[in-house]
Amino acid sequence: MANGVLAITEQRDGKFRKVAYEVVSEGRRIADGLSGPLTVVVMGAALGALAEEIKAFGADTILVLDDPALADYRTDAYTNALAACLPAADPAVVLLGATAQGKDLAARLAARLNAGLAMDCTAVRVQSGSVICTRPMFGGKLFADVTIQGTPQIIAVRPNVMPIQRAAREAAVDTPAVETGEVKTAVVEKLMDAGGKVELTEAEVIVSGGRGTGGNFQPLEELAAALGGAVGASRSAVDEGWRKHGDQVGQTGRVVSPALYIACGISGAIQHLAGMSTSKVIVALNKDPEAPIFAKADYGIVGDIFQLLPAITAAVQKIKS
Amino acid sequence: MNIVVLVKQVPDTESLVQIAADGKSIKKDDIKWVMNPYDELAVEEALRIKEAKGGSVTVVSVGPQKAQETLRTALAMGADKGVHVNDPAAEGGDPLATAKILAAAVKGLPYDLIICGQRAVDEDNYQVGAAVAEFLGIPHISIVAKAEVLDGRIRCHRSIEGGTVVVEAPLPALFTTQRGLNEPRYASLPGIMKAKKKPIEVKTIADLGLDPATVGAAGRKVVIQALRLPPERKAVRMIPGDTPAAAAEELVRILHTEAKLI
Ligand SMILES: Cc1cc2nc3c(=O)[nH]c(=O)nc-3n(C[C@H](O)[C@H](O)[C@H](O)COP(=O)(O)OP(=O)(O)OC[C@H]3O[C@@H](n4cnc5c(N)ncnc54)[C@H](O)[C@@H]3O)c2cc1C
Ligand SMILES: Nc1ncnc2c1ncn2[C@@H]1O[C@H](COP(=O)(O)O)[C@@H](O)[C@H]1O
Numbered sequence: 005m006a007n008g009v010l011a012i013t014e015q016r017d018g019k020f021r022k023v024a025y026e027v028v029s030e031g032r033r034i035a036d037g038l039s040g041p042l043t044v045v046v047m048g049a050a051l052g053a054l055a056e057e058i059k060a061f062g063a064d065t066i067l068v069l070d071d072p073a074l075a076d077y078r079t080d081a082y083t084n085a086l087a088a089c090l091p092a093a094d095p096a097v098v099l100l101g102a103t104a105q106g107k108d109l110a111a112r113l114a115a116r117l118n119a120g121l122a123m124d125c126t127a128v129r130v131q132s133g134s135v136i137c138t139r140p141m142f143g144g145k146l147f148a149d150v151t152i153q154g155t156p157q158i159i160a161v162r163p164n165v166m167p168i169q170r171a172a173r174e175a176a177v178d179t180p181a182v183e184t185g186e187v188k189t190a191v192v193e194k195l196m197d198a199g200g201k202v203e204l205t206e207a208e209v210i211v212s213g214g215r216g217t218g219g220n221f222q223p224l225e226e227l228a229a230a231l232g233g234a235v236g237a238s239r240s241a242v243d244e245g246w247r248k249h250g251d252q253v254g255q256t257g258r259v260v261s262p263a264l265y266i267a268c269g270i271s272g273a274i275q276h277l278a279g280m281s282t283s284k285v286i287v288a289l290n291k292d293p294e295a296p297i298f299a300k301a302d303y304g305i306v307g308d309i310f311q312l313l314p315a316i317t318a319a320v321q322k323i324k325s
Numbered sequence: 326m327n328i329v330v331l332v333k334q335v336p337d338t339e340s341l342v343q344i345a346a347d348g349k350s351i352k353k354d355d356i357k358w359v360m361n362p363y364d365e366l367a368v369e370e371a372l373r374i375k376e377a378k379g380g381s382v383t384v385v386s387v388g389p390q391k392a393q394e395t396l397r398t399a400l401a402m403g404a405d406k407g408v409h410v411n412d413p414a415a416e417g418g419d420p421l422a423t424a425k426i427l428a429a430a431v432k433g434l435p436y437d438l439i440i441c442g443q444r445a446v447d448e449d450n451y452q453v454g455a456a457v458a459e460f461l462g463i464p465h466i467s468i469v470a471k472a473e474v475l476d477g478r479i480r481c482h483r484s485i486e487g488g489t490v491v492v493e494a495p496l497p498a499l500f501t502t503q504r505g506l507n508e509p510r511y512a513s514l515p516g517i518m519k520a521k522k523k524p525i526e527v528k529t530i531a532d533l534g535l536d537p538a539t540v541g542a543a544g545r546k547v548v549i550q551a552l553r554l555p556p557e558r559k560a561v562r563m564i565p566g567d568t569p570a571a572a573a574e575e576l577v578r579i580l581h582t583e584a585k586l587i
Contacts, residue, residue: 076490079455080464102451104485108467111455114421120546121421123451136550141448142342146351149550188464189494192480196488203486209586231587249470249505250484255338255446256362256504264586275338281555285584287576288561301561303579305572315573323581
């Protein structure tokens with residue numbers, strides 16, 4: 005009978021993404037709730053000893069799928085490889101991160117297995133043996149508690165939400181034969197942003213700017229740098245050509261969940277809130293005391309961002325030094 | 326190029342979405358319904374490809390009678406024909422159930438390329454596209470900000486965290502849209518007039534040869550137990566200050582010592 009949890013990690017260039025630790029930690033909690041084992045899957049090519057790094061987070065078994073065909077994420081190769089090794093593990097729950105990769109893989113895998121999938125969940129709990137997932141819908145205007153019938157129950161969790169928790173165990177590492185099957189898609193090029201920046205969905209702090217920046221994001225960049233965070237944008241700022249599409253937060257942009265979201269010169273339109281309302285703490289800086297963003301914020305200052313931001317950055321630097 | 330676009334009618338993003346008496350669904354009456362914004366990108370992209378390469382654009386939707394408005398909008402933008410799966414048995418499905426219907430509807434059409442939204446901004450499921458592709462046995466590429474049709478292949482710029490990967494797949498294939506792909510056109514008045522005469526084929530679950538028990542609400546695997554409002558935040562704490570510098574320092578002090586975020 006289906007039992008326990010299979011958690012699929014995500015790595016890039018031989019390094020786990022933050023969401024991998026979140027998924028394994030959450031996987032451990034769900035597995036404990038179900039009194040079942042946690043199997044962790046590490047996928048890629050030339051992985052070396054990468055699997056060792058995840059041991060500290062509580063896996064019972066680690067499945068390493070190491071194959072040249074898995075070098076870059078490709079839906080078909082990854083789905084085929086997973087579908088081939090799932091029956092042996094027979095998990096009750098398959099868990100992964102709702103990243104660009106995870107959402108894509110979860111959706112295709114769910115269809116392959118004819119299994120129910122709860123996408124982009126912000127909470128998962130086990131109650132008398134059944135798993136209940138909470139997922140925001142309608143751009144976060146409502147939260148739904150959902151259950152999934154049949155097995156496996158596939159759950160994709162929103163990045164930056166699940167707490168990372170260490171739980172050392174003796175994990176057995178298994179390297180099954182990898183079956184990638186027929187692969188039709190090919191990655192022909194990778195156009196990555198300059199390195200060294202914190203990724204928006206992984207950032208603990210996001211300093212986000214709107215039309216009120218007038219296109220000058222320099223003071224936001226400086227505060228983000230002081231806080232080790234990332235810079236986001238409203239759709240207006242993107243439409244103006246001030247920031248790239250990948251920076252857009254909202255209903256037609258990225259959905260983010262940082263510990264701290266600082267909205268600078270953003271009015272707080274409902275479509276913007278859709279992308280950041282699950283941030284833990286929201287700070288609004290706006291010169292208009294009536295701006296709707298204040299109603300959704302934890303802390304607010306009425307003022308000009310070009311006066312406030314340099315002062316905030318200076319105060320942060322003082323604390324940090 | 327025969328292109329199929331999947332379009333869904335969703336509540337306007339400005340709408341107040343309220344929980345119905347059953348606690349598990351939303352009140353549908355007072356809502357303004359629109360085409361899912363990501364599907365507008367899909368229709369636009371299909372029209373541009375058709376304009377460049379020739380062929381046809383067929384739009385397909387599963388939904389109640391009202392959903393035909395969305396098909397008409399797409400026809401007014403320039404699509405050639407519509408297919409509307411309108412059957413009570415098709416309603417209330419989860420993404421997998423809906424994808425089964427869509428795949429069955431698309432199977433009966435000539436297609437080289439299918440385009441759909443990355444997510445519908447109602448339940449934000451991000452699922453139907455991949456599932457339709459799987460059921461049709463064709464490759465898919467999701468979250469695409471730029472697409473080029475090459476000889477027998479599609480090359481897509483797929484947005485991922487921290488950049489873009491360029492992925493190719495042989496046709497027939499499906500891709501899902503990302504903002505930045507294009508700026509959708511508005512339907513022109515002549516377009517709206519012409520759309521009235523364009524055909525919309527209406528189909529039922531039986532027409533598609535599907536078992537009603539596997540689709541719609543009956544086929545749901547993901548069951549909504551309860552809807553609720555998101556947890557409320559405490560009232561905003563406005564930070565005063567005689568000068569911007571004083572307010573800024575107070576904010577940082579609070580974030581450091583009270584919220585412990587710095
Ligand atoms: C279908 C649809 C989808 C959408 N999706 C998104 C989305 O994903 N993300 C998104 O963000 N929007 C989205 N929008 C757009 C949204 O409705 C708003 O238009 C947009 O968020 C407004 O951006 P803004 O707050 O930057 O600009 P504005 O609304 O123009 O607000 C600018 C704010 O800056 C303040 N300001 C100006 N100067 C200063 C200064 N010097 N100091 C301090 N404050 C200042 C002003 O008081 C004002 O509050 C969508 C809209 C639609 C219809
Ligand atoms: N009922 C439907 N009719 C037609 N297309 C749909 C329907 N539901 C979803 N889609 C398509 O699938 C995309 C993703 O939807 P979802 O997976 O529900 O977020 C949408 O943007 C549409 O293109």
